[in-house]
Amino acid sequence: LMPDLDKKQELGRHAWYLFHTVLSRYPDEPSTQQQEKLKQYISLFAEFYPCGECSYHFQELIKKNPVQSKSRQTAALWGCHIHNLVNEHLKKPIYDCTNILEDYDCGCGDYDEFNKE
Template sequence: KMANETLKAQLGNAAWRLFHTILARYPDAPSKQEQSTLSQYIHLFAQVYPCGDCARHFQQLLAKYPPQTKSRKTAALWGCHVHNKVNERLGKDEYDCTTILEDYDCGCGSDEKELDA
């Protein structure tokens, strides 16, 4: 029982890290195609997430709070808010979303510099 809880927490940690890092690297001014891709990715993520209860609850959250895909900032803030909804349900502290973009660095910052060059 304890081991299962640990595994579920590790999976959650890894999943949230990837989730927030993708949003923090999403374009500032996405095309319609990029907006559609992100929205689909998030809905598919909610369907394949390998914890049945979590997936079901997260799909309900997405129905109530649809992904905001207009810009990097709105997407990242939206992601922070839905994670806070999950935190709330699990009795965890609310996370401060004000520095969300700085909090999730993929370590691939030079990619953007190369594009600018």
Template sequence: MPRRQHITVLMILAVSAFLGITFVLSFRSQPEGTRHPDYTPSYHQQVSVDEGLLKGVATAPKLENATLKAELGNAAWKLLHTMMAKFPDKPTEDDSAALKSYIHLFARLYPCGDCARHFQKVLDKYPPQVATRSTAAAWACHVHNVVNKRLKKPEFDCSKIGDFYDCGCAEDGVPAKGKKEGFTPLTLDDKEGLTRGG
């Protein structure tokens, strides 16, 4: 009997030693800073945005204050036009999908409910054009004019959009002048028209 107890104790010690060594080695293979017990790893997950989420119903309440509505509208258009001016000349599929998703989510979450619902109708009729920077900028100008027409505001000459919404691109501390490497100043061609879809 005593011999069996010694074998059992030795087996328990061997298994404990094996588990202890495995535990220590698992922490040694982790990058510095991730060994803290409170560390929560962040896993890169593919985010898939479905049509239901993109084109869901806008739920913001009506914005009654006309001054706030106008300020919000001016800031929103500046953001959208500047975003189009900074969009790549030759976007990847990922760039195009991201911009399209952003525009639809922007319309859905816009803080003026009536404005959001109207803009969603505009997007249904004129889907975002994201093939190039020029088509994105022309599309944004066109839908801006659709909204301006509805609000009885003057329409903007879209051939001059590049003069109003520059990308602001520059090297560190050096203002942008002319063409930069990898960036072509925004110009709209007459042959680039708006089409339905991508």
């Protein structure tokens, strides 16, 4: 089967959208268990990412730039930074991370499933 560049890019855009939106909803003050779970989530996201070369490259990037799971802000900034490393690799423009949390407002209101008791 021939690789289809349009589909690969569409997959990338959708995957990044979910990736950044998840990080923008990660707890402000995560428990140790939530921090551990975020690391697992990102590690599995990378391992099972459907494009093989992307998966391989992203896992290598994560090894050199481990997930920052201490707070919502650090996690979201880490996500922006690692996406920028992929942008750099693909010779795409570098994204301004200043307003990363606002940029990925999920539109799901105040109710925070992850933080509920």
